[in-house]
Amino acid sequence: MRTEKKIKLVVPITSKEFQEEHKNAMKALGRGIEVIGVKRGSPSIESFYDTAFSVPATVLKVEEAEKEGFKAVVLDCFDDPGLHAAREKVDILVVGPGQASMLMAMALGDKFSIITITDTMISSFQHNAYTLGIERKLASVRAIGIPVLELSKRVNEVKERLFEESVKAIKEDGASVIILGCTGMLGIAKELYDRLKKEGYDVPVIDPLIAAISLAEALINMGVKHSRITYRKPPEKERSY
Amino acid sequence: MRTEKKIKLVVPITSKEFQEEHKNAMKALGRGIEVIGVKRGSPSIESFYDTAFSVPATVLKVEEAEKEGFKAVVLDCFDDPGLHAAREKVDILVVGPGQASMLMAMALGDKFSIITITDTMISSFQHNAYTLGIERKLASVRAIGIPVLELSKRVNEVKERLFEESVKAIKEDGASVIILGCTGMLGIAKELYDRLKKEGYDVPVIDPLIAAISLAEALINMGVKHSRITYRKPPEKERSY
Amino acid sequence: MRTEKKIKLVVPITSKEFQEEHKNAMKALGRGIEVIGVKRGSPSIESFYDTAFSVPATVLKVEEAEKEGFKAVVLDCFDDPGLHAAREKVDILVVGPGQASMLMAMALGDKFSIITITDTMISSFQHNAYTLGIERKLASVRAIGIPVLELSKRVNEVKERLFEESVKAIKEDGASVIILGCTGMLGIAKELYDRLKKEGYDVPVIDPLIAAISLAEALINMGVKHSRITYRKPPEKERSY
Amino acid sequence: MRTEKKIKLVVPITSKEFQEEHKNAMKALGRGIEVIGVKRGSPSIESFYDTAFSVPATVLKVEEAEKEGFKAVVLDCFDDPGLHAAREKVDILVVGPGQASMLMAMALGDKFSIITITDTMISSFQHNAYTLGIERKLASVRAIGIPVLELSKRVNEVKERLFEESVKAIKEDGASVIILGCTGMLGIAKELYDRLKKEGYDVPVIDPLIAAISLAEALINMGVKHSRITYRKPPEKERSY
Amino acid sequence: MRTEKKIKLVVPITSKEFQEEHKNAMKALGRGIEVIGVKRGSPSIESFYDTAFSVPATVLKVEEAEKEGFKAVVLDCFDDPGLHAAREKVDILVVGPGQASMLMAMALGDKFSIITITDTMISSFQHNAYTLGIERKLASVRAIGIPVLELSKRVNEVKERLFEESVKAIKEDGASVIILGCTGMLGIAKELYDRLKKEGYDVPVIDPLIAAISLAEALINMGVKHSRITYRKPPEKERSY
Amino acid sequence: MRTEKKIKLVVPITSKEFQEEHKNAMKALGRGIEVIGVKRGSPSIESFYDTAFSVPATVLKVEEAEKEGFKAVVLDCFDDPGLHAAREKVDILVVGPGQASMLMAMALGDKFSIITITDTMISSFQHNAYTLGIERKLASVRAIGIPVLELSKRVNEVKERLFEESVKAIKEDGASVIILGCTGMLGIAKELYDRLKKEGYDVPVIDPLIAAISLAEALINMGVKHSRITYRKPPEKERSY
Structure with missing residues (x-):
């Protein structure tokens, strides 16, 4: 088809x-x-x-x-x-992408965390989970502290911070799936997945777009x-x- | 003060x-x-x-x-x-007024129902309750089928319909507090309260504004x-x- | 792709x-x-x-x-x-198909009902929703009272009963999405959707397979x-x- | 009025x-x-x-x-x-004051923590939140370990301990609003608010009375x-x- | 032992x-x-x-x-x-007996209803379920309208009303277990169970004491x-x- | 009897x-x-x-x-x-034993943690709590990392690990009741209870069998x-x- x-x-x-x-x-x-x-x-x-x-x-x-x-x-x-x-x-x-990522995360594991750009977005993403009726599945929303329009200019830093926050989400918040919380993070999910897996955290990483x-x-x-x-x-x- | x-x-x-x-x-x-x-x-x-x-x-x-x-x-x-x-x-x-009414309702009784204008508003008011974290307190959202800008022109019909839907909210949905779901309904809560009380339903009626x-x-x-x-x-x- | x-x-x-x-x-x-x-x-x-x-x-x-x-x-x-x-x-x-249908339903509307074969399946489908963490989204599970292996032999009756229970799910249980609760019901979702829509209930009908x-x-x-x-x-x- | x-x-x-x-x-x-x-x-x-x-x-x-x-x-x-x-x-x-504080907290932010006197009160305050139907909004109940009737005699210690537990509530429990969990703490909310704000935690502090x-x-x-x-x-x- | x-x-x-x-x-x-x-x-x-x-x-x-x-x-x-x-x-x-009955009910089926004496008790029993953390299991609390101290004097009426409300709890509220909501109803659970079973509702009836x-x-x-x-x-x- | x-x-x-x-x-x-x-x-x-x-x-x-x-x-x-x-x-x-332990835990305190054998069991025990409808009562499931059939051979290690994880469950996860999450742990609950109590954690320890x-x-x-x-x-x- x-x-x-x-x-x-x-x-x-x-x-x-x-x-x-x-x-x-x-x-x-x-x-x-x-x-x-x-x-x-x-x-x-x-x-x-x-x-x-x-x-x-x-x-x-x-x-x-x-x-x-x-x-x-x-x-x-x-x-x-x-x-x-x-x-x-x-x-x-x-x-x-927010709703889609959360639904796909639920198809792959128990609780998920969203790793997003700046902490100014946390409340809004929580509201998205609440209106979808799945507050119980949301382990946490974490931020890397880098604005949308700098993502493509600070790629290495973005990758490093995503890794750090993902590990915290898994170890401290109980996440078993990671969602990248910005469509500007396009194309880097696979690399983060590989790195997490190598470090002993074999969890899906969802590219929201x-x-x-x-x-x-x-x-x-x-x-x-x-x-x-x-x-x-x-x-x-x-x-x- | x-x-x-x-x-x-x-x-x-x-x-x-x-x-x-x-x-x-x-x-x-x-x-x-x-x-x-x-x-x-x-x-x-x-x-x-x-x-x-x-x-x-x-x-x-x-x-x-x-x-x-x-x-x-x-x-x-x-x-x-x-x-x-x-x-x-x-x-x-x-x-x-939405959030304020729901919080005040919680200070007065167990579950509340919102009686609003048209059914096109129901989902949005549900979202408001979900993001406030109180989906368990919302008995129902009901609509009288009269648009905002006709409220003041069809007052008697509005009052009649509000009474009908309030009774259903209490008897069928388990509401113990009634919230008027439109600030255009200003000034008619007291009359509805009196009528409900007279009919045996002594529940607060909240004017959202x-x-x-x-x-x-x-x-x-x-x-x-x-x-x-x-x-x-x-x-x-x-x-x- | x-x-x-x-x-x-x-x-x-x-x-x-x-x-x-x-x-x-x-x-x-x-x-x-x-x-x-x-x-x-x-x-x-x-x-x-x-x-x-x-x-x-x-x-x-x-x-x-x-x-x-x-x-x-x-x-x-x-x-x-x-x-x-x-x-x-x-x-x-x-x-x-159970999990997939429930997730797809959540992408299309608020609460969903599952219309299945016999009432012997109701508890199990409820458990599936509970383990997925979405008990709040499940309006109801209803049964048409026809066993799996008779579905293809009693097609007209199946269609009639699905329509009846879907209407009840929408009107009485608050469903806004209908899920067919058996993969043996393959291929009849579209017809049910059309009939419901014609009767004034424009809600998605999900074929689980x-x-x-x-x-x-x-x-x-x-x-x-x-x-x-x-x-x-x-x-x-x-x-x- | x-x-x-x-x-x-x-x-x-x-x-x-x-x-x-x-x-x-x-x-x-x-x-x-x-x-x-x-x-x-x-x-x-x-x-x-x-x-x-x-x-x-x-x-x-x-x-x-x-x-x-x-x-x-x-x-x-x-x-x-x-x-x-x-x-x-x-x-x-x-x-x-318990119910009132929790409702007011919900008008100001997402989750709240209650900082109370001794840990002997924790279960009872949790029950108050549960019967109000808002267990999801309660980040935590924390205690400073000072009895009611000593509050006015150990004011400086009270203020210090309230600050310490408030910071923990915000950082460890996810609180975005602080409620003082004893009416004997009358009159010190403003000072705590100022200190928290100065330290980078700009969250409301609610005086329950x-x-x-x-x-x-x-x-x-x-x-x-x-x-x-x-x-x-x-x-x-x-x-x- | x-x-x-x-x-x-x-x-x-x-x-x-x-x-x-x-x-x-x-x-x-x-x-x-x-x-x-x-x-x-x-x-x-x-x-x-x-x-x-x-x-x-x-x-x-x-x-x-x-x-x-x-x-x-x-x-x-x-x-x-x-x-x-x-x-x-x-x-x-x-x-x-309230807590004990609810826990035993959960060992026997999905949702339970409590059938009690007068409607003046409904809120309090709901609070008991909420503080136990099982609001999702409580199908309803229903009342027969007969005070505690008249139970033993109006036994036949009590039995009749208990049967009526139990059937409503099962059919309208989704109960699959019935709890008698007063220790004054001692000794009549078995007869109610037998009657319900005979009428096609094979659900446990719990004597709270x-x-x-x-x-x-x-x-x-x-x-x-x-x-x-x-x-x-x-x-x-x-x-x- | x-x-x-x-x-x-x-x-x-x-x-x-x-x-x-x-x-x-x-x-x-x-x-x-x-x-x-x-x-x-x-x-x-x-x-x-x-x-x-x-x-x-x-x-x-x-x-x-x-x-x-x-x-x-x-x-x-x-x-x-x-x-x-x-x-x-x-x-x-x-x-x-899973359901029975969880219900008994609810009769003794607020939230409970399950301390089990290996982390391969965690999801399944969570599902058991979810289908029982008490996800809100489950503080955590923790594992000691020792398989079922080695329990009786590594008794001292088992006891030590159970103690360690129980303390973490109480201090970090908010448990007020401990459940031993394997019937192979028969007969050691009392000793763990005594040790926890001696260390200042007077919480029931439930032997699931x-x-x-x-x-x-x-x-x-x-x-x-x-x-x-x-x-x-x-x-x-x-x-x-």
């Missing part, structure tokens, strides 16, 4: 550099995923506050993708900005859409933005 | 009529509360989607209130739009502010809106 | 007819899935007791699949017989395996069976 | 000194609160056992306050002695009373004490 | 008639249980308020039993009055006592009663 | 030595318990995988015991192998059996083993 040309990746942050990087990454991935970024909002998402400003443009991009005929949109941020609002509005699938794309493909293959009881159509009205 | 002139009410919906009504109501209330409404966003909040478009302007109004020297902002919508984002950004108190104002006054009197571990300061950056 | 020839479906019940049906179904599906059935155990799984007798042979078939070079095994029973034991023993992915296959494909694409902290290697010893 | 002369503070311990201190403190507070202490029971409450002996006289004092025309009673002990029994019996508001008084005022302003479904009237009968 | 003369039953209500009935019942039971009743407190326990007045005398009777050399005390009321206070004070076992006695015997046989971390010794002080 | 000759202990592991030891131990215990061991399955149970192979023969032994007229079967392994399957099939009581036997005796004395709603009769069919 071919799933090419069916998924659109919506980048909810205005950073041109980040958008460009992910266009290239999707091309390299070869799973036929188109990429579009927002032009208004926050340059990066690192707080509830950033998400607040990123959501409207992001949701409008999802609506656009529906009109263009895509079967699914993947949001390119671990905070799943606008996930619930978008699901209400459109009839196509909308998948967020790959998890979201894979979940979107799976849901497309299943032929299902989100529940209209959970996500009812918003009433028509004139909204300004 | 006087708390006058300390609280600003931010109306997160663009409806001029609603804003005007609540300005008058606050004047009548005589607790010294100033009112400001947003100019961009949704005319009314009835879904995750409406909230998405209402949050940026709402959060900016909270920031404005902080600069004007208010001690607390009360959000004038049961969905608590922008509550977490605003708390991150400002150092003054921010109180939402009054609950939020009263909680804000209480927190001002306590001299406390929100936790900076839960709500960390968002990094400075250029955001567009 | 091609996932053909990577997944083996292990049928944990001895019914030749059921095994044959699912071989044909997998051929028709065209996703390159090979099928093998056990020769010892229960003819059908309809209780903890049936599962008890089906697990040893099932686990051995999973071990066989690993030796044959498969990347993943999908268990062909909603009760996920031997899921945890097999994951301990083998290094390839093992996916159960398709969910499991799709999850297995997703996990293969993600390049992950189960956690060795949750699933530690069983010590070597002489076991008799 | 003036709330003077509406609240009566019932001191449920027989210590004359403690009663006198709190009469003076209430006078100094200037919120018009009258104080009455019990004559039978325990000199201080430091265990389930103490509470057992304090409850009857405390409840009778609440009944007295109702007859005197007070709108609300605040219990002057963090263990909320007789809270549920009193609510059953009287029609006026009854507020306990002020929280209870403020909640009582809020509930009076809201015009609500406790639920008669949760708190049904006890049958009339001859009880001896 | 003989357990005779080891258990003392403390009746925490002042009703002479009830005390007499239970002395006779214990004699008839032939398990060597001595009975003592309190002289102060409530004639019957039907509310938090009754319990408040019954606890001090009850706890003192437990202390007496310890001095007399008993190995365990069983409290003769489903509300477990003074259970936690007594465990703090004494070094012998203290068992309450027998459950408590049997649990006490089991704990004596195990040679264990309660945890001194959960139940710390109350400080010595002069208490008045 | 005599309970002799009523209970059969089914040893679900094939180790002759273990079976012999427990026959002798039961004889020494003098509570009239007969012992039978399986001939097929695993020599010891140390993983989900071992349990998978042990269950069929174990369940058949329980069926045999029912035919022989026993009133209850106690499973002689902390993992409760086949507990649910056996309860479905037979009408006599079936008690597992004695807990199971005592619970079985209690349930026999209560005259109850498991719920046929939770455990429905498995349909008659030809199963092969």
Whole structure:
């Protein structure tokens, strides 16, 4: 079953550099995923506050993708900005890396920890777990203290800090699965997995963007859409933005 | 202890009529509360989607209130739009009627039900209870099927439907406290309480806007502010809106 | 990305007819899935007791699949017989339709109900939800009162009963997603979805075998395996069976 | 809105000194609160056992306050002695510092810790959180090892120990709000808050008696009373004490 | 193993008639249980308020039993009055019928319902389940509307109402075990079980006093006592009663 | 009340030595318990995988015991192998040491930790707590790193390691009750309790086999059996083993 040309990746942050990087990454991935970024909002998402400003443009991009005929949109941020609002509005699938990673983690082990960028994101990711109803599975959210837009510039430091926090999550918090808590961490999960395994911690490391794309493909293959009881159509009205 | 002139009410919906009504109501209330409404966003909040478009302007109004020297902002919508984002950004108190009502309900009885406008709001209010960590206390969210902006035009129908759904919440869902799930229902809690009591259901009926104002006054009197571990300061950056 | 020839479906019940049906179904599906059935155990799984007798042979078939070079095994029973034991023993992915369906349901809506064959399975499916840590998401398990091996012979009755119980699950139990609770119900989810939607209940209906296959494909694409902290290697010893 | 002369503070311990201190403190507070202490029971409450002996006289004092025309009673002990029994019996508001503090903490941050006097109180405070339905919000209960009636004599030591345990609660237990777990700790919350903030922990510190008084005022302003479904009237009968 | 003369039953209500009935019942039971009743407190326990007045005398009777050399005390009321206070004070076992019944129910099936006397007891029994940490196992608490001291006079009505509410608990609330919620219902569990079974509901019916006695015997046989971390010794002080 | 000759202990592991030891131990215990061991399955149970192979023969032994007229079967392994399957099939009581220990622990204190043999058992014991619905009571599962069949050969090391892990469970995990997590640890609970108490940790230490036997005796004395709603009769069919 071919799933090419069916998924659109919506980048909810205005950073041109980040958008460009992910266009290239999707091309390299070869799973036929188109990429579009927002032009208004926050340059990066690192707080509830950033998400607040990123959501409207992001949701409008999802609506656009529906009109263009895509079967699914993947949001390119671990905070799943606008996930619930978008699901209400459109009839196509909308998948967020935060939710997708947590569900995939549950398919692989007991409790998971999320290792993210800065501690300004911790509360928001906890809320995502709570609204998904799985607070009992979340061992911890930990931060490496490096902002989104510096991830690709400080790669070695990022890898070192991810390793350190992963080991703490396993030993101190009881995690048996590690989730990378930022889609800007694309492409480094395998190396972290290998290093953890070598050190005696054979636990899956989940790349959130790959998890979201894979979940979107799976849901497309299943032929299902989100529940209209959970996500009812918003009433028509004139909204300004 | 006087708390006058300390609280600003931010109306997160663009409806001029609603804003005007609540300005008058606050004047009548005589607790010294100033009112400001947003100019961009949704005319009314009835879904995750409406909230998405209402949050940026709402959060900016909270920031404005902080600069004007208010001690607390009360959000004038049961969905608590922008509550977490605003708390991150400002150092003054921010109180939402949804959270405030649920906490007050817990001070009065075991489980509570929220009776709101339309079923398009149910999921969002459930999320609010989940992120507050009290899913076990929420008996149900029920809807009367009347939109926000028709509440004041269809008052008798509203009262009738609120009574009907309250009785169902008590008898079928196990509620022992009733919360009115829309700040547009201002001023009718007492009548509903009396009617329920007369019919044998002596349960508190919480007016969410009054609950939020009263909680804000209480927190001002306590001299406390929100936790900076839960709500960390968002990094400075250029955001567009 | 091609996932053909990577997944083996292990049928944990001895019914030749059921095994044959699912071989044909997998051929028709065209996703390159090979099928093998056990020769010892229960003819059908309809209780903890049936599962008890089906697990040893099932686990051995999973071990066989690993030796044959498969990347993943999908268990062909909603009760996920031997899921945890097999994951301990083998290094390839093992996916159960029960777990997979519940995780996919969580990606589509709030609470889900499982509509299964007979009430003798209810406790076991509840245990599966509890061990997955999502008791709060499970609205209910309901049964249509028709045994596994009669499903294909009483198709119209099955469809009618599934519709009836689904409506009750939605209206009485608060479900917003429906899961078919038996892999023997293969191929009828779409029709049930259409009928429910037509009657005003636009909720996803999950085919558990398709969910499991799709999850297995997703996990293969993600390049992950189960956690060795949750699933530690069983010590070597002489076991008799 | 003036709330003077509406609240009566019932001191449920027989210590004359403690009663006198709190009469003076209430006078100094200037919120018009009258104080009455019990004559039978325990000199201080430091265990389930103490509470057992304090409850009857405390409840009778609440009944007295109702007859005197007070709108609300605040219990002057963090263990909320007789809270549920009193609510059953009287029609006026009854507020306990334990419940009030926990609810206020939830309005300010995610998880809270209670720092109390001696470890003999830990189980009882946990029960209070469990019956309020918020076990998930309680990070920990910690004790400074100093009895109630020595608090005012060993002030510096008390402050030092509160600081030490608060830091541990934040760093080791995940607290983002601190609650002082004894009404005998009146008046020192602000200093602890300042010190914690200076050390990098900007978290609210809740004074339980002020929280209870403020909640009582809020509930009076809201015009609500406790639920008669949760708190049904006890049958009339001859009880001896 | 003989357990005779080891258990003392403390009746925490002042009703002479009830005390007499239970002395006779214990004699008839032939398990060597001595009975003592309190002289102060409530004639019957039907509310938090009754319990408040019954606890001090009850706890003192437990202390007496310890001095007399008993190995365990069983409290003769489903509300477990003074259970936690007594465990703090004494070094012998203290068992309450409420807790004992709930634990035994969990050994026999999934969820349980408690069928008690009047609705004035419902909240208190819920609190008992919450403090035991098993709110998820409690299907419901239902009341037959007949006070404690009329149970033995209206036996047929009691039996009829117990049957009716048990059926509702099973069919509407999802109970799979029934607990009789009053020790005054002694001796009728078997008949209710037989009737329910005959009507197609083969569920255990737990007699709370027998459950408590049997649990006490089991704990004596195990040679264990309660945890001194959960139940710390109350400080010595002069208490008045 | 005599309970002799009523209970059969089914040893679900094939180790002759273990079976012999427990026959002798039961004889020494003098509570009239007969012992039978399986001939097929695993020599010891140390993983989900071992349990998978042990269950069929174990369940058949329980069926045999029912035919022989026993009133209850106690499973002689902390993992409760086949507990649910056996309860479905037979009408006599079936008690597992894992469940029994956890329930008894709840009768003695707040949270408990299980100290078991090897870390390969941790997940399975967690599942047992989850299916019992008491995940909130489980402080931790810890392992001493010594396999079942070496327990009686390395007694001193076992005792030392149990002490070490118990102290960690109390101090680091918040346990207030200790459960020995293997029936092969028979007879050493008292010594561990004494040592812990001497070191300042006065917490009950539960011997799981004695807990199971005592619970079985209690349930026999209560005259109850498991719920046929939770455990429905498995349909008659030809199963092969």
